[in-house]
Structure formats: C-alpha cells, structure tokens
Amino acid sequence: MKVIGLDTGTTTISGVLLSDGIVIDTCTLPNEAKTYDGVYALQDAERILSLCREILMRLRAEDADAIAMTGQMHGIVYVDENGQACGQAVSWQDERGTLPWHDDLSVSAYMSKLTGYPLATGYGLVTLYHDLQQGIVPAGAAKITTIPDYIAMRLGNCQTPLIHTTMAQSLGLYREDTKDFDRDALRQAGISESFLPAVSDDIQKVGFYAGKTPVYCALGDNQASVYGACAGVARVLLNIGTGSQISMISDTCMHVPGLDTRPYVDGKYILSGSSLCGGSAYDVLVSLVQDVLHQYDCPVPEQLLQGLDKLALKAGSAGGLMVDTRFRGSRQEPARTGTISGINMENLTLGSLAYGFAEGVVKELHDFWQLMPQTDQISDIAVSGNAVRNSELYRQLIRVWFPERNIHFTEQKEEAAYGAACYVSRTGRQS
Numbered sequence: 328m329k330v331i332g333l334d335t336g337t338t339t340i341s342g343v344l345l346s347d348g349i350v351i352d353t354c355t356l357p358n359e360a361k362t363y364d365g366v367y368a369l370q371d372a373e374r375i376l377s378l379c380r381e382i383l384m385r386l387r388a389e390d391a392d393a394i395a396m397t398g399q400m401h402g403i404v405y406v407d408e409n410g411q412a413c414g415q416a417v418s419w420q421d422e423r424g425t426l427p428w429h430d431d432l433s434v435s436a437y438m439s440k441l442t443g444y445p446l447a448t449g450y451g452l453v454t455l456y457h458d459l460q461q462g463i464v465p466a467g468a469a470k471i472t473t474i475p476d477y478i479a480m481r482l483g484n485c486q487t488p489l490i491h492t493t494m495a496q497s498l499g500l501y502r503e504d505t506k507d508f509d510r511d512a513l514r515q516a517g518i519s520e521s522f523l524p525a526v527s528d529d530i531q532k533v534g535f536y537a538g539k540t541p542v543y544c545a546l547g548d549n550q551a552s553v554y555g556a557c558a559g560v561a562r563v564l565l566n567i568g569t570g571s572q573i574s575m576i577s578d579t580c581m582h583v584p585g586l587d588t589r590p591y592v593d594g595k596y597i598l599s600g601s602s603l604c605g606g607s608a609y610d611v612l613v614s615l616v617q618d619v620l621h622q623y624d625c626p627v628p629e630q631l632l633q634g635l636d637k638l639a640l641k642a643g644s645a646g647g648l649m650v651d652t653r654f655r656g657s658r659q660e661p662a663r664t665g666t667i668s669g670i671n672m673e674n675l676t677l678g679s680l681a682y683g684f685a686e687g688v689v690k691e692l693h694d695f696w697q698l699m700p701q702t703d704q705i706s707d708i709a710v711s712g713n714a715v716r717n718s719e720l721y722r723q724l725i726r727v728w729f730p731e732r733n734i735h736f737t738e739q740k741e742e743a744a745y746g747a748a749c750y751v752s753r754t755g756r757q758s
Contacts, residue, residue, distance in 0.1 A: 332748025335398030398475030424448025483534020555746025571605030600695020642678030
C-alpha cells in the first residue's frame with residue numbers, strides 16, 4: 328500500500344511517500360505564506376494548498392492508494408457554504424486572545440470564566456469568540472475548520488468540514504466523554520453551533536484527490552509525531568521545532584495541572600506540555616545578532632545559526648546566565664515574558680547567551696516533564712524535530728537535563744507526516 332503523508336507545518340510544508348510502511352520519497356517546501364504583526368498571526372490558506380499540490384505532484388500522488396493529513400493544531404480557517412476559505416487562516420501563534428477584555432481579564436481568560444474550560448490564546452474557539460464579539464468574522468463565513476483539514480477538504484473536493492477528535496480538542500471546549508464540543512459551554516460564550524465542523528473519533532475519508540485517491544481528515548501534528556516517533560521505542564516524545572512539546576502516552580484519561588490531556592489513537596491519550604516559543608526562542612538571539620551586524624554594516628554569515636551553536640559548545644555552559652525563553656508567555660500565564668538573569672562582569676558573551684537560550688528551551692520542557700506522573704518508570708525518551716536534528720547543542724542539553732534515560736534521536740525526518748501516513752497505512756484505510 329502506498330500512502331502519502333502531508334504535514335502543513337508552521338515553518339515548512341512536508342510530504343512523505345510510504346510503500347508498505349517504508350519511506351521511499353520525501354519533499355519539503357518552506358511555508359512562507361504567513362504574517363505576524365505582534366498580535367495577529369495569519370497564513371494564506373490558498374498558498375498552503377498550492378504548496379501541497381506541488382508536493383503531491385512531486386510524489387506522484389496519482390500512484391498512491393491514500394493521502395493522510397496532519398498539521399498545525401489550534402488554528403482555524405473560516406469557510407463558506409461551498410467549503411472555500413473566507414479570508415486568511417489564523418494560526419496557533421495568534422495572540423488576539425491576550426488582548427484586554429472584560430473584568431480586567433484577557434479575551435481567553437474571560438472566555439474561560441464564562442465556560443469553565445481552561446483556554447489559551449491561539450485556540451480556534453477563542454479566535455472565533457473574539458471575532459464574533461468584535462464583528463470581524465469574514466463575510467460569508469459559515470463554518471470553521473483547522474488549517475490541515477481545510478487542505479484535506481480542498482484536495483478531496485469536499486464542501487463540508489470534518490475533523491478528527493485530535494483536532495477538535497485543540498480548538499477548545501472539547502468534552503472527552505462525548506468526544507465532541509460542549510454545546511452548553513458554546514452557548515455560555517454566545518457561539519452558534521452552526522460554526523462547528525463535524526467531529527469523528529476515527530480518521531475518516533473526506534473525498535478523493537483527482538477523483539481517484541482517498542483523502543483522510545487530519546490527525547493532530549502532536550499525535551502524528553508521537554505515533555511516528557514512539558512506536559516500539561518509547562512512551563514519551565520530546566519534540567523541538569518551531570514550537571516544542573513533551574508528550575506521554577497514557578492508557579487512561581487523566582488530568583494533571585499544567586499539562587494538556589489530548590485524545591490519541593486506539594483509545595489512548597496523551598499528556599502534553601507545550602511551549603509557545605519552543606525552538607523559535609533561539610530566533611530571538613539570531614535576530615539580535617543580525618541586527619547588530621546590520622547596524623555596523625557588516626555582512627551576516629550564511630551559517631549564523633550553526634556559528635552560534637559552535638560558540639555555545641565551546642563555552643560549555645551559560646556561565647551562570649539563566650534565560651527564561653517564554654517570550655510569548657505560556658498557556659497558563661499568557662502575560663509572562665522571558666528574562667535573562669544572572670549577568671555578571673564576565674559572562675555576557677555570545678557563547679554563554681547561545682548556550683543559555685538553548686538551555687532555556689530544554690529546561691521549559693523539563694519543567695513539564697516534572698509534572699508528569701510516574702516518570703521514575705520511564706526509561707526511554709524519543710526525541711524529534713528539525714531543531715534537534717540540526718543542532719549538536721540541543722542534543723547535548725537534552726542528555727544533560729534528562730540523565731539516566733535512554734535517549735532515542737529519531738532518524739526519520741518529518742515525523743508528523745510520517746506518523747500520519749503510518750497510521751493510515753497500518754489501519755489499511757483505502758477505498
């Protein structure tokens with residue numbers, strides 16, 4: 328069985344082609360279809376669709392038996408009655424939920440107060456609530472769907488959104504017992520049920536690409552990455568890419584303060600701790616160095632990121648610097664800002680800063696790890712993500728912060744696309 332997995336990621340759009348579970352081809356293109364002005368994080372859904380079509384062409388989708396989808400969670404696309412996008416997609420990095428609202432609360436905090444659900448900026452239903460209250464829902468919008476599920480709709484020539492439970496939970500106001508949105512909570516927030524996509528606890532077919540190849544609704548990228556990286560290796564996945572997460576597979580649904588409980592596959596669940604900055608926190612330092620070089624009319628090295636890694640590895644430590652990389656806050660404390668502390672007369676060097684920034688990213692994941700239950704029984708951790716794959720510094724820091732664990736750095740690139748394709752391939756879902 329040949330299956331193509333597509334991942335509509337924040338930084339890249341990726342595809343893998345599996346034949347009987349073996350990767351035989353891959354294709355990755357940069358996702359440049361996005362803008363961010365400090366509050367509104369938008370993406371051009373039609374451009375993403377075009378990139379996905381190009382990947383399918385390169386991977387010879389006409390010879391595939393199925394197309395599996397995954398991609399960034401939480402964000403939404405408004406669609407009209409014909410399933411066409413209304414305006415720009417809103418990504419998980421959107422911060423309109425942090426804007427001040429009623430009772431000295433932010434939009435997301437006030438919505439949490441109304442509904443009783445923990446919510447955060449970037450969640451699709453927080454975006455919808457804000458837009459309804461402000462009267463800025465795009466004209467003609469009839470429903471919302473996730474970004475990868477919009478791509479699945481268009482590739483499959485489907486007009487009505489259908490999303491998997493892994494995606495539904497990421498939008499907010501999700502009830503595990505009914506495996507659907509909480510209608511009472513929606514009414515409390517003044518959101519009409521008519522905006523909601525249909526929800527399935529199974530990865531269902533939404534249509535046919537080019538009238539031939541079955542296209543399936545999207546598996547959440549967190550869950551797809553876990554499936555692709557952990558199978559037969561570990562129960563825990565640490566991932567550092569544009570964002571970052573640490574996730575533990577659980578046989579039962581449990582709720583741990585500070586962690587997100589997410590539906591998985593095969594009746595299981597994931598406990599997940601997610602950073603809002605993740606690997607992109609390192610970009611803050613890269614941008615600072617670039618700005619300094621520009622100010623002095625100096626050329627910016629092509630391998631600047633790799634150069635910073637080398638300086639950090641040479642320094643060997645942060646020299647007492649402590650970098651809190653929560654530059655976008657956290658889901659629990661959206662107003663929180665990052666900090667650099669422990670500065671003395673000797674340690675404010677580029678090498679120490681680079682080490683401290685990377686260590687801050689790993690430490691935030693370790694803080695989530697400490698919240699997880701029964702970690703003393705976990706001997707193996709799978710590690711994935713392009714940031715880790717491209718950085719010896721990250722690999723060293725993960726070993727330092729997670730000692731006495733067998734660390735498995737995954738060899739497979741584009742774990743989410745791979746995991747989605749593996750799941751569809753394993754379950755034999757084809758027409």
